[in-house]
Amino acid sequence: MITAVGTAGPEWGSEAHIARVRALDAATGRHETTMANVMRDYFRAQRHAVLARVNGTAKRYAVKADDPVPEPFSRAEWNRRLARTATPVLAGTFRDGGALALDELGLQVTFDVQSPEAEQWLATKVQTFARQINDATWEELRASLRDGLAAGDGVPALMDRVRTIFTSYETYRTEAIARTEVIGASNAGQLIAAQQTNEVESKTWLAALDSRTRLDHRNAHGQTVLLDELFTLVDAAGNKYTGPAPHQFSSAKEVVNCRCTMTFNLKSSGTQPPEPRRRPRR
């Protein structure tokens, strides 16, 4: 059940809103750069491995188009490799996110990153992160190689297909992953840190302040729910999505490239119930 508390937090575009967005940028910028470097290096290494495999298994690729296409890479091996290199960035971002939330609440407590909830989040995140990225890569490569075989491509043309795919990975996809995952890890740290305090009553959606912010996220700005309850997003088609924090929605459509975050309201801060305040509609 969803119990909306009301609206709270800084008004859209106000100085307080800008300040909160800047604080998040300051806490995440360095991690975003690191994550982009990790992903670019990873995709580059993976591209070399896939090219070697396509090159080395040329004869198997020359079979009929409806035959099974050989695996572009070993998913188990590349999942392990990605989990290993991405864990320090995700953990660091998560930790800094928790510290940011506690700092803004003015609470003299430390974020316990070894709590069961914190450890559980990181372990699950790392696994799903690696699996989802490699599953998508694997499917795209296989589909392209299958098309190539159907079109009678030889090995050089198949290799060109692989290169084209990885060129976009090493640019656009790297950027999207860094942006999405770093803000997501920060928000997760913020939420778990707020839960650890036992002093937070509610949380307020704070939409990113840029032109790319989704309309439903922009509309969610100020939405305030009890700490352990769910935010609701309603897209243009009227579909509803619920999740405990920005980025924690099951639909990728509501997550990829999102830069939204949250603020937290202390039990004693008098935001329960909040003053009804009209949000500007645009």
Ligand SMILES: [Zn+2]
């Ligand atoms: Zn958003």
